[in-house]
Amino acid sequence: MREQVKTYVLLGLVLSSITLTSRLLFGLPMMETVKPSSFEQLVFGELRPVSRQVLPELRLQEKGEFRVIKPWEQNHASVWESVQQLIFYSQVPALAEAPPAETNGLRLWAVFPVSIPPSVWGGSQRLVGLEISDMVWLKSDPQFVWYHDIKDGWLKARLMVLSDEWEFAISSAFAEASLYRFLEAGVLEKLGLSAQGEILLPAEAPVLASRLVGSESLDRDKLVRSIFVDTALVRQIEERDGAFIYTDGHKGLRLFAHGEVEFSAPSSEPGSEMMETIPALRRTAQYLQLMGGWQDHLYLNHLVREESFLFSRRQWDSYLVSFISVQHGTRLVSANPPVKLRFSDRGIIYYKRQVRTLTTTVEEQRPLIEPLDALQTVAQLLDEDDKSHALTEIFPAYFLHSAAGLSSVAPPVWVILFNNNRAAVIHGQTGIFMAWLE
Template identity: 35%
Template structure:
């Protein structure tokens, strides 16, 4: 019996060794039969919630004194939370004239792009209206006026604000920047509104800084952009640009820290995207392609309709984000510029800079009046009939495409339809911004 068991065991072992040998030599699966490779989902930071993407400027005006809260200033969230209650009127809106005839204490909300207020309020009364700006007067506390995406003013009543709402809002504005209206005398070449040009009350003290690109994990970024790195070609251009491409999508890494990612096949979008969809996509793109750091704020959104040769239309959208450092926006470049369609990203340009080291002592900028006076005759030649609305202190990114870009303190002249940058120390004109 024992010998019989041994014989059976031996036969089993011989057969199993043959099987295992067969597995080892011939057992590798065909490509077609193999499991799909598992790709790790690579992300950067947290996904930006929809309601935190569009952050408006908040303004409180009491006669000549104006307090403004930019989204990057302290207590902004507190003020925005209070101001959001203006988005819930109780009655449907009706067409209106601009509320310019009203005076007294005023609260104004300026959105960076026309947006659906339901994003925050959940109110259906704004339906079909995308809002650029909202204005509220203490003298008409149950009414809000808003400007829609077609530059039409509307008036909506039935607003019920909680007791003490205004005083709590004023407290939240305690850290706001104080502005005033400037009326430069003897200046006949600049066209200014009747109330004056909005300028900061205090002249800021700023330093010129060298800029450094944000630290970015490029290896992670590459794996996020390209599914199979084995098919991605790397090209080291002699001017220092590194190109990665798999034939369908391409990435250019510039020596000064800029990156440009393109997928041309997504260009022909067949339908326009709704703002909510666009914002959702933008957050996802940034989540996958470098992140949405706290210093980045939505600057504007442009939608474009292109006519194709055969008379068909295709649609793309441009989303621009700006970088803010030490409380001042960096202008002259878009920190992030996404062009996309409903098919996905068409191009993604990212050059997020951080202030690195000051160059010299911090100095006060010239006053807004001096800046306006220094502008000289070229305003008349170049500004045309545009009203000059405001002056804001900013950092202008100089030498943006060079190895060492710098942040130059500057005044941003905001006209009705365009903007100009002027050297903050000398008043010398630098450039028009698109």
Template identity: 25%
Template sequence: MFERIKSIILALLVVFSVYLSFLLAGHVPPRTVETPPSVGGSYWGSGRSTLALLAPARLVLHSSERTSIVIYPGRPQFTRLWNQAVDVLQQLVVEELSRQPSSLSEWEAASDKEALELIFFFPLESEIWGPVLEYPVDLNLPWPTKRMLLVPGSKPEIYLASQGGEVIKYNLHSTELTALTLEDEPATLCRELEAPLEVSQTVYVPAEPLSLPVLRMSGEVVDQEIVAGSFFADLSLTRRIRERDGATIYSDGRRGVRVWADGSVEYNAPGVESGVGLPPAQALDRAVRFITQHGGWPPEVRLPRLTTVSPLPGEKRYLISFNQFWNGLPLAEPTLHVELSDRGVAKYQRSVLYSVGNAGWLEASSEGLEEKIRRANKLEKGDKIADVYLTYRKNSSIDEEVLLVPVWAVETAAGRVFWLEASGGEQG
């Protein structure tokens, strides 16, 4: 009997060993499951640095063999290369910054060598970059930066490009950038989007099909009283309205917050909608701190929007949004939105999502992508394609379950975006 028990245990150990070997070899795909933060006694959540929110949407590593590799957020090589880039950018404070005009042809010649291309989710103004990187003076760039190219060496070169393809260049003298390598980590080869499509700058898409999960999503688990208590010092002084959809409204007559059963939150303070202008970096910092105090940050987030509206002359209000990422891909719609002036936050909308598993897999391929873009006929006369990338988009299943499905996003130089199915057809 004892020998039989030993044999069974040995067999189980062998099976477990084989399974573990498959896991280590990468044959068993990891489950895309996130655990929403547990409900506690405070709605104060995890913090996030402003610099992390400005990180690129993806990187393209060019080699001297004229091959290019796309690297998505969430991977170790992305973090390592982005940190190298930040080190160089932060050392620019000791440089005599002097820019010179450049051209797309010079950019493309530089990318034929070893170089790191940073493609940002949102074209960034120098009024944001300077304070975040602690520059003593404003870079005073003529336009927002959509892409950046770092060419390593003892005297590195930095190229900046706008959404429309204008280029300027910085030559560095007291900063060194070492060689950029992936250290034999898995990578995705990419190819250029081909003619006859008009592009403002070379657009890179994955050359190989990518197997991506369709994600099942849920909202946040929250206690409505705790959420409301983060906005009002004394909830006993607020009026409460229970709605049929399970939401509860709390109001003190000047401000109001609605909390839904799925964790979504909407806060309004109409009295502070407009005020005098704030520097954009300061407005962004205030938005970041406000979100930290009222729910915190999901794991991977980027800034896709920072704009202003002026209801009256001399008044200004900022509209700031943030998009979540999964598997290195952004969600097409923002899940965090803040509107503020120098007088405070006027509106806060929060509909953060968490993955609770995979609903299946989709093979995203760039084969025939040029023809799909042409047949969609969405490009207006005179406009050009600025970027094409994979993104997640919401799609409800038959039982109203929220699913995220990978699609192609096509971004134009004029700032328009339209979507195409990753496996064929038009999204809208």
């Protein structure tokens, strides 16, 4: 019996010696075999296709009336599907004058938040190479469609035959759309202001009330594992303010107690190659899927290509993307967009996210003041240099006053936007100036 025990002990010692010797000579096994879960990359939600990233505002002008369907309104998808027939049936476009401003006839206008190739929606190969910001169809000239191209300006394309029911379907679809009125140039002139493009105002005062504000709650462990493929190499640092920093020495993630997310990867800058719009949009969707998700209330607002030169005069490219949040049919604005990111062909450079959610109302709903009263308040605040910047948009919104997004209540406001990307915020019920947003 003793001999058997000695034999087993000796065998165990031999096996241990062989194992330790192999580790000394060849190192530890690969991390996948030690911690396979640490290499599992997680995602948040679905990958948003490009065709659903850039959604136009749809406008129908008839006899001086404007009806508008925003991308977040319930019937937008079905109406936009009908409008896309203009793209499908377009022939080769040619340079043209801008479409005439219809006053008595019917004018259909699609306004895109960023310039985009119409081929995103299938369309004809005859439109390859275009990146459009606007698309216009006129009842007075129904055999043509106008496109505003980012490089060539206005183009006009002949249409193949549309169905007889198409025009009726479009008019019917807009029958329940919100009614808007055109801001006359004379009104602006009296205030010493000018406009860039058409400024549309709601025909009826929006009826809103202040709402409580909540914070997005992301799974911290899931977010870390989605960004860092090998979590075994990641260090965690807890700051005094409760924020957590995660870094692998090349990139860093910072998670604040109030829900804000910051990520940076300096090694992705500068970029080495230019990307076209569609690949840049695909990258945007991929980054959001990895870093918190593309919630239904988030809409693409800007996609800007940034160029820079080094001493060698070689050009480097990066892309700046920002989003807006629309909840309960109304935009939520603050000093910072809910999601903002910058990336190059080498990867993401910077990402900042603080998504807030509007919950219950805290007061009775009341009509907002007239937007012209809000505009007059802003005009009194501007000096002559400021008035040289053209007005681009006036819209109702909810406003988070705190720059850090710590406000608990968001009041309704009027936002007055100028073409230098500066916006004035006027309280929607008292008419008091609240802030400038840059």
